[in-house]
Amino acid sequence: MDSGNLDELARSLGERRPFRNQRYDGSGNVKASDAYVVGEQVARRLGASSRRSPARLKSLELINFSDQPLRRGLRDKDPDAEVYNFAVAGSTTGKRGSRTADLKDFKIGLKSQTALFAKSTRFVSPEIKPDIIIGAGSNNVLDFLTANESRIRRAVITPGSSGERSLAKKVARKVVADIAESLDSITGLYDQAVILGTGKFSDLPRVREASKGLKRVPLLGGSLSGEFRKFVDRISKEINRRLEDQYNGGDEDDILVINGLDAWKSAKKPEFVDSIHPTSKFNGKLADFVAEQIGSPSGLDSFGL
Numbered sequence: 001m002d003s004g005n006l007d008e009l010a011r012s013l014g015e016r017r018p019f020r021n022q023r024y025d026g027s028g029n030v031k032a033s034d035a036y037v038v039g040e041q042v043a044r045r046l047g048a049s050s051r052r053s054p055a056r057l058k059s060l061e062l063i064n065f066s067d068q069p070l071r072r073g074l075r076d077k078d079p080d081a082e083v084y085n086f087a088v089a090g091s092t093t094g095k096r097g098s099r100t101a102d103l104k105d106f107k108i109g110l111k112s113q114t115a116l117f118a119k120s121t122r123f124v125s126p127e128i129k130p131d132i133i134i135g136a137g138s139n140n141v142l143d144f145l146t147a148n149e150s151r152i153r154r155a156v157i158t159p160g161s162s163g164e165r166s167l168a169k170k171v172a173r174k175v176v177a178d179i180a181e182s183l184d185s186i187t188g189l190y191d192q193a194v195i196l197g198t199g200k201f202s203d204l205p206r207v208r209e210a211s212k213g214l215k216r217v218p219l220l221g222g223s224l225s226g227e228f229r230k231f232v233d234r235i236s237k238e239i240n241r242r243l244e245d246q247y248n249g250g251d252e253d254d255i256l257v258i259n260g261l262d263a264w265k266s267a268k269k270p271e272f273v274d275s276i277h278p279t280s281k282f283n284g285k286l287a288d289f290v291a292e293q294i295g296s297p298s299g300l301d302s303f304g305l
Helices: 005-012 038-046 068-073 110-123 138-147 149-156 162-185 205-214 225-247 260-267 280-295
Strands: 132-135 193-196 255-258
Touching (some): 038 132, 038 280, 138 149, 138 162, 138 225, 149 162, 149 225, 205 225, 225 255, 255 280, 260 280
Parallel strands (some): 132 193, 193 255
16 A cells, blocks of 8 residues: 555655645645545455454554554554555556656565565564555556557557557566566465456546547547547456456465456546545545455455454
């Protein structure tokens, strides 16, 4: 969850307030939300002590750069529910940060996070193995869209072409391979894992704005805006499909993939605080779906009741 760790790291380097946008929650821990990011919303639901809560977190020792906002979120919930937070805003599924977010030179990606996670286990009792939640690949997709505009334009001129499918699969393969490698690197160090797939990118204001630049095909005429948005959602569909094929219904009974497109659909009308980040209210609706899937009969018992 990108709940302010990047801001915390920036402060340690001498930048007190790197993110000053008033639309964000700046009360001591700046983050891209008007309250809780989706990871926090999921943690709140899994940590709820109410009987209506579909799942609970195990008791864990807290390791977190900046834990106060999350602790406030868990107030009046399960007092034993605590969270390890290794995520950083702008990370990719690789070792480094997002090119689009100007963080490509910083080792804050998922592979870097799992390496840090592995090192941290020396401070935790051996009998305690945390459950983990991973968000899959949104920054990878945004980076790809920014760096490949001309290739994408050529591909969407012929909807459903092999070029279009090939580009979508390229991004999906990278995301899924990175996640698999990251999980393999911490085998035996965690109990069970949830992977939340990517959502509906065509709803993002940034993507919709980018699609406006593809209104006309030179010489041929006609709109490419709709085809561009379909292509972007094809990437997400491919990521979710590949993750589900790899982990759901097979031998990996300690890993559950939750389809991000299904979660997005369940939350209905999206709302955003900027060009890519949903509001806390919408994040809460996504978290409702995630918690329901974890607590379902086909979910994970370690997270469960």
